[in-house]
Amino acid sequence: MDKASVLKESGRILDLILKKELNQEEKDRVVSDAVENYTGYVNPAILQVRKSVSTDYSFVEWEDEGAVFRDTHGVEFIDCLGGFGIYMLGHRNPHIVEIVKAQLDRYALHSQELVEPLRGYLSKLVALITPGDIQYSFITNGGAEAIEMALKLARLASGKTYFISTVNAFHGKSMGAVSATGKGVYREPYLPLIPGFQHVEYGDAEAMEKAIKNLIAVGETVAGVIIEPIQGEAGIILPPEGYLPAVREICDRYDVLLITDEIQTGMGRTGTLWAVEHSNVVPDILVMGKAFGGGVMPITGIAARPKLWDKMLENPWVLGSPTFGGNPLSCSAAIGAIHYTLEWDVPGMAAEKGNYIMDKLKELQKQYPMLKDIRGKGLLIGMEFETDEAGFALAKSMFDQRVLVAGTLNNSRVIRIEPPAVITMEQIDTVLTCMEKTLKELKGKF
Ligand SMILES: Cc1ncc(COP(=O)(O)O)c(C=O)c1O
Numbered sequence: 471m472d473k474a475s476v477l478k479e480s481g482r483i484l485d486l487i488l489k490k491e492l493n494q495e496e497k498d499r500v501v502s503d504a505v506e507n508y509t510g511y512v513n514p515a516i517l518q519v520r521k522s523v524s525t526d527y528s529f530v531e532w533e534d535e536g537a538v539f540r541d542t543h544g545v546e547f548i549d550c551l552g553g554f555g556i557y558m559l560g561h562r563n564p565h566i567v568e569i570v571k572a573q574l575d576r577y578a579l580h581s582q583e584l585v586e587p588l589r590g591y592l593s594k595l596v597a598l599i600t601p602g603d604i605q606y607s608f609i610t611n612g613g614a615e616a617i618e619m620a621l622k623l624a625r626l627a628s629g630k631t632y633f634i635s636t637v638n639a640f641h642g643k644s645m646g647a648v649s650a651t652g653k654g655v656y657r658e659p660y661l662p663l664i665p666g667f668q669h670v671e672y673g674d675a676e677a678m679e680k681a682i683k684n685l686i687a688v689g690e691t692v693a694g695v696i697i698e699p700i701q702g703e704a705g706i707i708l709p710p711e712g713y714l715p716a717v718r719e720i721c722d723r724y725d726v727l728l729i730t731d732e733i734q735t736g737m738g739r740t741g742t743l744w745a746v747e748h749s750n751v752v753p754d755i756l757v758m759g760k761a762f763g764g765g766v767m768p769i770t771g772i773a774a775r776p777k778l779w780d781k782m783l784e785n786p787w788v789l790g791s792p793t794f795g796g797n798p799l800s801c802s803a804a805i806g807a808i809h810y811t812l813e814w815d816v817p818g819m820a821a822e823k824g825n826y827i828m829d830k831l832k833e834l835q836k837q838y839p840m841l842k843d844i845r846g847k848g849l850l851i852g853m854e855f856e857t858d859e860a861g862f863a864l865a866k867s868m869f870d871q872r873v874l875v876a877g878t879l880n881n882s883r884v885i886r887i888e889p890p891a892v893i894t895m896e897q898i899d900t901v902l903t904c905m906e907k908t909l910k911e912l913k914g915k916f
Contacts, residue, residue, distance in 0.1 A: 497542040504530045521869045534561035537893035539874075548897050550868075551876045552849075552888040555702070555734040558761035558820070559810055560892040566764035566806040573802035580797055588801035595808050596773045599743060602752030606779045608789060609771040609796035613733045613759040614642025616770040620696070620755045621646045622789055624727045627778035630691035634681050634726075636672035640703035641696060641731055650696050653703075666693075672701055673709045675716035682724045694727040694754075695720075699745035702734040705884035706852025708845055714749040721754075727778070733759035733770065734850070738811050738891060741821030741848030748847065754778060764807030765890070769800035819891040820848035823898060827851060827887060830902050838909040840916050851887040858882045860916035867908040873901050 486496060505528055508517050522529040522541075529541040537560055540546045549557065559566060573588070580586050593607040608623070610616045621633065635641070639652035648656055649663040652672075657663060668685070670677040682692050695717060701707035721728040730753040735745035739761065742748055746756070755778065759770035782789060794800075810816070828844060828851060835841040843854040855861040861882035868875050878884045889901075 492542065500532070500542050501528050501530045504528070521866055536560045537890045537897050546872060547869075548873045548889070548893070548901055550887050550889045550893075550901055551874045552890050553760070553765070554876075555739055555760040555850075555888060556763075557765040557890040558737050558739060558816060558849075559765050559807060560890040561765060563764055563766065563810065563892070565810050566766045566803055569802050569806035570766050570799060573799055576798075578797070578799045579794070582793070586796060586798060586801075588798045588805065589796040592796075592801045592804050592808075593773075595805060596758070596771070599808060599812070600756055600773050601744060601746060603775055604752070604756060604773045605776045606782070607771050607773045609769065609801065610790075610792055611768055611770060611794050611800070612642075613757075613770050614644040614647040615792065615795075616733065616757050616759055616772050617641045617647040617650060617696075617731065618644055619790055620729045620731075620757050620772045621650065621694070623755060623772065623774060623778055623782075624694035624729060626781045626789060627774075628691075628693045628725075628727055630693035630726075632666045632668065632685050632690055632692040634678060634692065634695045635667060635669050636697060636701070637669050638672060638701060638704035638707070639669070639696070639698055639731075640701070641698075642733075672697075672704070672707060673713055675713055675720060678717055679720045679724075682720065682726060686724065692724065692726045694729050696729040696731060698731045699735050699748070699751075700740060700847060700850060702850065702886075703878050705854065705878045705881065706846050706850060706886060708847065712749075714746065714751045718751045718753075727754040729753060729755040729757065731757045733757055737761035737807065738817035738820050739848055739850050739888075740817075741824060742817050743811070745847070762807060763800055763803045764810065766806075767800040767803035769804050771795075816891045817848070823889075823891065823893065823895075824848040824851060826895075827898060827902070831887075831905070834902075834906060834909060838913060840912065841909070846887075849887070849889060849891060852878070852884045853887065854884045855916065856883075857916060860912065861885045863912055863916065864905075864908055867911060868901075868904055871904040871907070873904050 517523045531539055532542040533540050537549055538546050539549055539561060596607045597605045608619050610619055635650045635652055637652045641647045641650040643656055646664055649667045652669045668681050670681050685692050718728055730746050732744050736758050755772050755774045757772050763769040831844045835844055840860055841853060842856055845852050861877055865875050865885055875885050875887060878886055
């Protein structure tokens, strides 16, 4: 290591971070640094798939607020991707920032030994806002990590083995989470995965029952069913009416635990605080993430019914003991997010704005048949095209008009509209105008 060079480079970067305003030369330098560093030190392949990088001009994210973010040169985008669901309350919601700053000025991380008041407060609030008798929480840092905890808790509490998941489900990419995930592209490189996972078609309760029944018939045991109330990354797939209640009923009949992954659908995204509320289903374990930290801090977690906690009472560290899980800074953000979400009726905002967008998109669909389907709930909306190419062309043209929309993971055939709930009606109308212009441009080409 050349210590002098490292100090010089890190000092230069810190100056940029600490500056209120960059001059023209610094702005250009940040862009070229970013492209160079991704090429040399992150992964050059990322640059190939980003709409924001070209030889003429590369957009580098630098500041944000509300439903917009700006690049280093002040070019502003309306965010209809919402960080795949993070930004329910907008970017840097001032209420959440205020809370986190206050906590930061007191203490940021925890001693790991003393009892953590904020983790306690947050867990109590989670118990109050989750359905049924869900009571205990285990707080984590990332979505996949939370899924790991859900899977481990189900095995720990039930003493059983198998999980039934669904085809095309997305539950994250750590070893347990990717075992539950139902997309070949993410599973195949890591085979054999964790034993004991079977996948059935989403929306088919009969297939779910058969899988459980047959496993039991051949002497296996089934610990849990893991399911998204609406499949997000699969292309915003809504289950048929009555599906989730049927799955709940099957789980009860065979004494199998129901894990609902609300990492993307939770915190108001679909027009209710939790998407399971649309069908009055109470899961045994509910997984939270993304918007849980109010768009300011990374925080995820699971919450479970008390009967699942017995083994945890014997050894509180048996499930996990993540160093940063439940840290005070993240907990302060989540407490702020819960308060803001309820006080300002964020689920109501999502329902109202989502209906408005869906209605307008359905009108556009009548004029532009290249749009095969419009579906979703609240502000989790999918626009399905015939081909990947058509979806990508739409996303690219929207980006050129400074609106960010994106495909569902590695697939542009379904474009998602997932803006913050605080997006203004004026911004929504701008998005819809750009959408109409783009569809007109693309008409006949796909
Ligand atoms: C439903 C669902 N589960 C799990 C995850 C994984 O979360 P993370 O990317 O934070 O690991 C995601 C991320 O998109 C998700 O949408």
